[in-house]
Amino acid sequence: MSLSITNLSILTRNGSLLLPSCSFTIEKGDVLSVMGPSGCGKSTLLSVIAGHLANDFQFSGDINVNDNCINALPSHSRKVGILFQEDLLFPHLCIWENLAFALPDKIKGSQRKVEAISALKKVQLDSLANVFPDQVSGGQRARISLVRMLLAKPNVALLDEPFSKLDNVLRIQFRDWVFEQLAEANIPTLLVTHDIDDIPKNSQTFLWPMEINHA
Numbered sequence: 001m002s003l004s005i006t007n008l009s010i011l012t013r014n015g016s017l018l019l020p021s022c023s024f025t026i027e028k029g030d031v032l033s034v035m036g037p038s039g040c041g042k043s044t045l046l047s048v049i050a051g052h053l054a055n056d057f058q059f060s061g062d063i064n065v066n067d068n069c070i071n072a073l074p075s076h077s078r079k080v081g082i083l084f085q086e087d088l089l090f091p092h093l094c095i096w097e098n099l100a101f102a103l104p105d106k107i108k109g110s111q112r113k114v115e116a117i118s119a120l121k122k123v124q125l126d127s128l129a130n131v132f133p134d135q136v137s138g139g140q141r142a143r144i145s146l147v148r149m150l151l152a153k154p155n156v157a158l159l160d161e162p163f164s165k166l167d168n169v170l171r172i173q174f175r176d177w178v179f180e181q182l183a184e185a186n187i188p189t190l191l192v193t194h195d196i197d198d199i200p201k202n203s204q205t206f207l208w209p210m211e212i213n214h215a
Helices: 042-050 095-100 111-122 138-151 168-184
Strands: 002-012 017-027 031-035 057-065 080-083 156-160 189-193 204-207
Touching: 002 042, 017 031, 017 042, 017 057, 042 057, 042 080, 042 156, 042 189, 080 138, 095 111, 095 138, 111 138, 138 168
Parallel strands: 031 189, 031 204, 080 156, 156 189
Antiparallel strands: 002 017, 002 057
């Protein structure tokens, strides 16, 4: 699997240039990090890739996953997983139901619960299967969110500052665990952050928006 961006530019509705033309490739299991201050438009780059770009913006260029252009695909068909600052678990669903929601449609009936609980066991959280998100800690919710994303079998992972709201000790533990899981799954990953400590070792890093123009 790979994610390749070619000559991508982002414009605001009034024609102002948010991101000059950039190109980069992320191979399977690798992480590319884009670093810049809050509010500079890093998340807009992720929205373009995921197919969620707001009407206030437009883009040109190509987004390729495994050498296939996904520009015209709707977001639900792109197989792009996103991890946000917020866990975004459904409060009215218990934990296993939250995970089952992400499973492919081909998994039917009671097998969905089996798969969800099996995933929880792998991260030692199966005791939480039947409780609701507001009954578990912030760190547990963060881990469950990543498990849910991985259950959807994404071809690409986008990380939108997912560590920024965790306390320092938990942040370090969760950050290392996230990158281990993504590397094990061989998923190309794009991380945007404003904190240099969030960038994993051996990650190629661009400073937004200066260096990314020369990728």
